[in-house]
Amino acid sequence: MSELIEKAKLLKKAAYETAVLSEEKKNEALEGIAEALLANTDYILHENGKDMEAGVSAGLSPSLLDRLNLTEERIHQIADGVRQLIKLKDPVGETTEQWTTDNGLNIETVRVPLGVIGMVYEARPNVTVDAAALCLKAGNAVLLRGSSSASHSNQALVKVMKGALTSSPIPEEALQLLEDTSRETAAEMFRLNDYLDVLIPRGGAGLIQTVIKQATVPVLETGVGNCHVFIDESAEKEMAINIAINAKLHRPSVCNAAESLLIHEQWPHKEELLRRLHEQSVELRGSSDLASAFSFVKQAEEEDWHTEFLAPIFAVKTVEDVQGAISHIRTYGTKHSEAILSETPENVQAFFESIDAAVLYHNASTRFTDGEQFGYGAEIGISTQKLHARGPMGLRAITTTKSLVRGNGHIRA
Structure with missing residues (x-):
């Protein structure tokens, strides 16, 4: 069984467990993640240094190196972003509409998690934590697929976060990193409809267009910023x-x-x-x-x-x-x-x-134009499309709704 399928199966099972957790339990897990990031700063910086050294050798542009680079200050900012999410109201379970029809049916629309979210992104290790924390707070499971240029950083961050989840109410299986960064495995991930509910690409125009063109899984598109x-x-x-x-x-x-x-x-x-x-x-x-x-x-x-x-x-x-x-x-x-x-x-x-x-x-x-600046805590990305979500995407953008219909012996004539 491939790494992708093995982790996808774990995610699908974990998504059911995460979806029904209370806000208090999810916040407990997020606090554990924030504390673990700070406690493991030296380890994270050491692993990020490997990516930076490789990036310089590969001739990455100054802008890409800036995105890739982690510092003690940036790790503190990342942890602060997780803690900001703790302060935000959990959208799951929120009633968005409620009414009674002429025939007496009571209909209530409530927010629920999307399920299993696949994140595809480039050399920004902070996205690893932002995406994980947002998805977990909104009751989702998440499969992270970063770029090879940030592989050491991403593996370190996920290792630290999963370590924190082992003693939390959220199952550690709800967070997975796809370590195989090959194009073939990425293409397979884009068509994983049996396991993924949505894909969110975050990066340059090339990455975003590749996902849109190749994916059969629904795509929540983030956009280039000209x-x-x-x-x-x-x-x-x-x-x-x-x-x-x-x-x-x-x-x-x-x-x-x-x-x-x-x-x-x-x-x-x-x-x-x-x-x-x-x-x-x-x-x-x-x-x-x-x-x-x-x-x-x-x-x-x-x-x-x-x-x-x-x-x-x-x-x-x-x-x-x-x-x-x-x-x-x-x-x-x-x-x-x-x-x-x-x-x-x-x-x-x-x-x-x-x-x-x-x-x-x-x-x-x-x-x-930033999730934190808009008061959303971290952000999953900035959507430039018009369906489902637009602009900085916070917790509500990674939920959907379902309708609860209550009757009293109603049958349709």
Whole structure:
């Protein structure tokens, strides 16, 4: 029996047990996980060091290495994320609707776990813990399939978490890591309908499209973040500059970092903003007017408007008005996160009404598209699709519903 099938069978059985646990028991298990992560920090960092060394040797980009890297501070943040979940209300068992029909049937819709969730993700070890904790809190079992570049880190994190589960109410079999990272096994996992209830890919466009095209298991799609910041003519100078810099540079390697900057052609502070970005080592790829006006702005290629750089690179363009910004975003955006910086209410309203994206911002950085920032604790991913869930996906996004119908001898005529 293959590793995949063996672990899938364990997960299916464990999912039934986990689904009926009380919130108190699930929180007890999560606290044990948080404590174990902190107690085993040195071991986790040692194993992560192996992946980092291999990543450097393999020539991974700085953005990928940043995603891969764990530090003592990051492990503390990961553990804090688990503890934030403990504070959140368990959605399982929540009544979403209840009514009585004309013939006297009482119908109640309640939240229940999805079942067995398959997570497919790239070189971000923090996702290993975030996904596990979220799935378990919502009463699910979870199969984790990370990338080979983070294999030592993922194995260490899962070993620590499963160790904590051995003395908790949640069966340790509810958490499994697929250590075989071959493409053949991944393809088999994508078609494991008898055992998996949903697949959630989290990573770059290539990974997400591979899962969507190959999977027969239903896919809860997370999206690429080609996010835009539009600075309107009325935008306040310092606020606009600070937000643009934050959206690009706070953490360039993540999906909610801004990749394109659209500036109203009449905004009077373009030069200062572009110079400040350049001084902070941002590579600027601009429209022809900007490339002609500023020696430090390179001429943008068509591909730059489509690209999720995940690096300190900004595609910059002037637009005639808010409609020009809307048109550009409709053409190149990925329906993730888009921001307008403006003091003109009608332009903000037009932007909000006309842009189709999971999250829209007025006078705020796109970096807030994050489960923790939205008050969800950790997140399973950021959905850019429209079915089931959209935006940062917390606990409710990994539940479904069932209807409980109570009668009194009812038969249908």
